[in-house]
Amino acid sequence: MFTTTKTRPTFLKKTSPPQPTTTVMAPTTSKTKRPIFPIQSSLLTTLLCIILFTIPALLLLHTPPASICNPFSTTTPSSFSGDLRSAEFSWNRLSFSSSIPPPVVLKIAVFTRKWPLGTTPGGMERHAYTLYTDLATRGHQIHIFTSPPFEDVSLITANTTNAPIVHFLEDAEPGQWRYNKAWEQYEEENGKRPFDVIHTESVALPHHKARDVPNLAVSWHGIALESVSSSIYQDLLRRPVEPMSQSFNKSLQVMIPKVLNEIRFFRNYQHHIAISDSCGEMLRDVYQIPSKRVHVIVNGVNENDFREDPESGKKFRSKIGVPENASLVLGVAGRLVKDKGHPLLYEAFANLIKKYKHVYLVVAGSGPWQQRYMELGSQVIVLGSMNPSELRGFYNAIDIFVNPTLRPQGLDLTLMEAMMAGKPVMASRFPSIKGTILVDDEYGFMFSPNVESLVESLELVVAEGPRRLAQRGKACRRYASSMFTARKMALAYERLFLCIKDETFCIYP
Ligand SMILES: *[C@@H]1O[C@H](CO)[C@@H](O)[C@H](O)[C@H]1NC(C)=O
Numbered sequence: 001m002f003t004t005t006k007t008r009p010t011f012l013k014k015t016s017p018p019q020p021t022t023t024v025m026a027p028t029t030s031k032t033k034r035p036i037f038p039i040q041s042s043l044l045t046t047l048l049c050i051i052l053f054t055i056p057a058l059l060l061l062h063t064p065p066a067s068i069c070n071p072f073s074t075t076t077p078s079s080f081s082g083d084l085r086s087a088e089f090s091w092n093r094l095s096f097s098s099s100i101p102p103p104v105v106l107k108i109a110v111f112t113r114k115w116p117l118g119t120t121p122g123g124m125e126r127h128a129y130t131l132y133t134d135l136a137t138r139g140h141q142i143h144i145f146t147s148p149p150f151e152d153v154s155l156i157t158a159n160t161t162n163a164p165i166v167h168f169l170e171d172a173e174p175g176q177w178r179y180n181k182a183w184e185q186y187e188e189e190n191g192k193r194p195f196d197v198i199h200t201e202s203v204a205l206p207h208h209k210a211r212d213v214p215n216l217a218v219s220w221h222g223i224a225l226e227s228v229s230s231s232i233y234q235d236l237l238r239r240p241v242e243p244m245s246q247s248f249n250k251s252l253q254v255m256i257p258k259v260l261n262e263i264r265f266f267r268n269y270q271h272h273i274a275i276s277d278s279c280g281e282m283l284r285d286v287y288q289i290p291s292k293r294v295h296v297i298v299n300g301v302n303e304n305d306f307r308e309d310p311e312s313g314k315k316f317r318s319k320i321g322v323p324e325n326a327s328l329v330l331g332v333a334g335r336l337v338k339d340k341g342h343p344l345l346y347e348a349f350a351n352l353i354k355k356y357k358h359v360y361l362v363v364a365g366s367g368p369w370q371q372r373y374m375e376l377g378s379q380v381i382v383l384g385s386m387n388p389s390e391l392r393g394f395y396n397a398i399d400i401f402v403n404p405t406l407r408p409q410g411l412d413l414t415l416m417e418a419m420m421a422g423k424p425v426m427a428s429r430f431p432s433i434k435g436t437i438l439v440d441d442e443y444g445f446m447f448s449p450n451v452e453s454l455v456e457s458l459e460l461v462v463a464e465g466p467r468r469l470a471q472r473g474k475a476c477r478r479y480a481s482s483m484f485t486a487r488k489m490a491l492a493y494e495r496l497f498l499c500i501k502d503e504t505f506c507i508y509p
């Protein structure tokens with residue numbers, strides 16, 4: 001039951017009362033196995049509140065209409081026509097014209113805390129960069145309002161036409177974000193010729209500033225309701241004898257107020273962009289944002305950086321010393337920290353290699369768990385951080401990509417990168433992953449974020465072997481290139497911005 005996605009009770013939403021034992025999978029099933037100690041009782045109360053609060057949400061999340069989550073269902077969005085604002089599936093599924101120039105050249109203001117320059121940026125910064133570099137290339141006039149970089153600005157200011165114009169904050173420390181200052185600079189630029197659309201990455205522009213701006217859109221890269229589940233999963237991995245850390249305990253206390261707060265202020269933003277189908281549902285169903293103001297546009301990855309390239313995969317394998325007699329090679333990439341689920345994978349893989357001597361794990365990335373992985377011996381190959389071209393080799397060298405994340409916030413780009421490179425994926429069973437990435441059993445495997453469930457999935461993968469996994473990889477590649485390219489994302493954003501500027505563009509096709 002941990003690895004199938006097809007059977008989804010679509011009737012639960014309206015008819016059934018909350019039944020945690022059958023619907024909230026991971027948290028409750030694991031909890032019942034755990035002995036209850038007095039020390040945990042206050043935690044349990046907290047968790048209970050959280051769970052009670054989240055059940056309605058989870059119920060909603062786990063019951064999306066089949067048409068959203070199953071690309072092969074009869075009502076595919078390819079037959080969609082009408083007002084795009086009423087589309088509840090992700091806009092990446094539609095096809096928008098890429099003709100240059102676009103029908104209207106837009107002047108767009110972007111508020112983002114960071115704008116990447118050279119250094120390896122996080123997901124949110126990469127998103128802004130990929131998106132706006134592309135929209136600028138298409139001829140739109142893009143103004144980025146962001147904090148000063150750590151690098152010397154004079155060396156890096158782009159001097160090409162068709163590049164975003166970056167306004168670094170004046171009188172601020174590198175990396176320091178001051179929205180008031182950014183707003184002043186925006187107003188000055190807006191005075192010259194008014195902006196058609198304003199876009200903020202998360203709360204870079206706070207709600208009290210955004211409130212009175214009708215042509216504003218916000219992209220949410222993770223919301224508080226998602227972090228509630230994240231905390232549940234993380235704490236469930238704590239052993240009974242292990243005390244809860246002070247900081248984690250503290251974070252639990254402020255969590256529900258944070259969700260409530262978000263629900264109250266989110267409505268001040270006019271248009272909402274969710275980066276996963278499940279986040280879109282939460283915004284509509286739990287955050288009570290009118291459906292027509294919620295739009296799902298999934299992030300994209302650069303199709304040139306991540307593609308099928310078996311040759312580079314072979315070379316990479318021999319370079320890093322995967323022996324010829326390896327029967328299966330798993331890969332994991334990203335920051336090697338606790339909340340990305342590395343304790344989980346560490347333990348599960350340690351378990352697995354007791355039984356299978358020809359199975360290898362390749363670890364790309366850096367972080368505290370790098371050292372621990374090295375302790376596992378020769379069946380784990382630890383590589384450290386990789387640049388994009390090395391990453392391409394990495395993805396092509398493996399048979400399957402594992403992402404044991406405990407953070408359901410947003411959506412990890414690594415899953416899309418692996419699929420773009422033609423690899424199947426194994427990932428934690430989260431609504432975001434289930435609703436947008438692993439929408440078909442063919443694409444890979446999902447496990448509950450606990451060691452037993454992961455081991456169970458790993459065993460299935462070992463039993464299948466590389467040939468079957470390669471077949472799955474082909475399907476992944478097809479799906480990913482129809483959904484997760486940077487170009488797809490940029491065209492969807494462009495269309496939304498056009499629709500905000502002029503309603504006639506809201507009608508599709
Ligand atoms: C969390 O903190 C509260 C108050 O600060 C304390 O009463 C409680 O015992 C702590 N819970 C755990 C599980 O450490």
Ligand SMILES: *[C@@H]1O[C@H](CO)[C@@H](O)[C@H](O)[C@H]1NC(C)=O
Binds near residue numbers: 159
């Ligand atoms: C930017 O480009 C223009 C024309 O291409 C050139 O005249 C100008 O000197 C350049 N500025 C800098 C700072 O390189």
Ligand SMILES: *[C@@H]1O[C@H](CO)[C@@H](O)[C@H](O)[C@H]1NC(C)=O
Binds near residue numbers: 324
């Ligand atoms: C696999 O091959 C390596 C050398 O490439 C060898 O050292 C090792 O013993 C082999 N492992 C098994 C289990 O046959």
